[in-house]
Amino acid sequence: MQLHCGARLLDLGRPRIMAVLNVTPDSFSDGGQFFAERRLELSRVVDAAAAMVAAGADIIDVGGESTRPGAEPVSVNEESARVLPVIEALGDLNTTISLDTSKPEVAQAGIRLGCHIVNDVRGLQDPGMVLVAAESDVGVCIMHMLGSPQSMQASPRYGNVVTEIRDFFQCQVHTCMQAGIAPERLMLDPGFGFGKTLEHNLALLRELESLRVAGLPLLVGLSRKSMLGALTDREVGERRVASAVAAALAVERGANVVRVHDVDATRDALRIVLALRNVQ
Numbered sequence: 001m002q003l004h005c006g007a008r009l010l011d012l013g014r015p016r017i018m019a020v021l022n023v024t025p026d027s028f029s030d031g032g033q034f035f036a037e038r039r040l041e042l043s044r045v046v047d048a049a050a051a052m053v054a055a056g057a058d059i060i061d062v063g064g065e066s067t068r069p070g071a072e073p074v075s076v077n078e079e080s081a082r083v084l085p086v087i088e089a090l091g092d093l094n095t096t097i098s099l100d101t102s103k104p105e106v107a108q109a110g111i112r113l114g115c116h117i118v119n120d121v122r123g124l125q126d127p128g129m130v131l132v133a134a135e136s137d138v139g140v141c142i143m144h145m146l147g148s149p150q151s152m153q154a155s156p157r158y159g160n161v162v163t164e165i166r167d168f169f170q171c172q173v174h175t176c177m178q179a180g181i182a183p184e185r186l187m188l189d190p191g192f193g194f195g196k197t198l199e200h201n202l203a204l205l206r207e208l209e210s211l212r213v214a215g216l217p218l219l220v221g222l223s224r225k226s227m228l229g230a231l232t233d234r235e236v237g238e239r240r241v242a243s244a245v246a247a248a249l250a251v252e253r254g255a256n257v258v259r260v261h262d263v264d265a266t267r268d269a270l271r272i273v274l275a276l277r278n279v280q
């Protein structure tokens with residue numbers, strides 16, 4: 001299995017680590033770390049990305065808008081000012097760069113500056129995003145979210161969470177293919193915590209493999225999320241072990257890419273999974 005992402009080809013014969021690099025003042029677990037007196041310090045962002053690659057990250061996922069429950073939306077200009085200099089600066093790292101955005105304008109500018117993947121937490125529901133993706137050759141992550149970050153955790157309800165998300169993937173994959181986006185460029189993500197209760201999240205993880213539409217790669221992001229807090233009774237900063245265990249379990253259940261904050265712990269966890277599979 002491979003993901004075609006612009007100039008790069010990501011071999012998914014082994015699970016890959018997507019490292020979270022949030023350049024936001026307000027992300028739920030790592031917000032504000034690169035800001036001094038409200039200014040983004042680009043050299044610190046680049047150093048952090050280089051450290052993630054050295055620790056075993058295969059993809060760096062740059063985000064400029066928090067999507068935590070209740071987060072305030074940011075404008076195109078504000079998000080662009082946060083992420084575009086970072087995308088440009090990471091070009092020298094020689095790694096796969098992903099841009100976590102739902103805004104077509106931001107995605108388009110990021111693609112021009114060399115990002116390889118567009119990671120859309122709204123799953124290309126904006127037709128503008130489909131157009132931007134179709135006009136490019138980057139990889140695309142289609143994530144499922146119920147509602148919007150402002151309201152998604154109010155009282156999420158599904159008839160059957162697994163079949164509803166599978167239906168969503170089927171519909172979005174069809175839309176992409178109609179628009180001329182090759183399936184080799186697509187990844188699917190159930191969107192843990194995005195309009196889901198703990199029970200929904202557990203059902204999705206249990207039945208992860210049944211969410212695989214058209215044989216596409218699956219991305220899972222559980223790192224530090226409140227689901228892990230609920231299960232372990234730990235605060236955000238104390239969820240490193242739970243996050244590494246969750247990543248390993250997701251890979252055991254079929255995840256091809258795990259989106260994480262703690263790269264080194266995840267790499268250790270995945271090494272054990274790979275050893276059991278007889279992969280070095």
Ligand code: HH2
Nearest residue numbers: 022027028066067068143189191192221
């Ligand atoms: N989760 C977050 C953001 N983007 N993208 C994908 N594909 N899958 C996810 O599960 C996912 C995502 C939320 O986590 P984080 O970026 O750490 O927080 P915030 O949204 O507050 O910046």
